Amino acid sequence: MLSKEKLDRINVLAKKAKDDGLNLKEQKEQKELREEYLKNVRKSFKNQFKSMKVVDPEGNDVTPKKVQELKDRERNNH
Template structure:
């Protein structure tokens, strides 16, 4: 089942659930399809984000993932320093 077919079936089950309700099997199918859809969507988004490059003000080019990792390290360092400052 391709992405569009999956989405069409999710929508069909949603409309049916509002109109007349779903059987247990249909509810299970709906849940399974939604989980598959979200998983595929996240994988596609992650793949797209991994190909994006950012140009820093100094002209250097960096991957989005590298930039994110740098920001997370700085944030963790800042939180650690603040915790030490507050005596935690």
């Protein structure tokens, strides 16, 4: 998870970009912070996805094959 300071900085840069524009150093910083933020979002989503289990009304596990494969890969890597 991104620190509060980094999230605040992302917001400050976004506002400045909209209002006044950013210099090259700020553009680079914004790009790096956004990449880090997206990396964290993707990791979080993947973790939630791996823990998903789908059950039909009769109680049968109908979790999609891709999710099961992802879980299996994770178990084999540890």
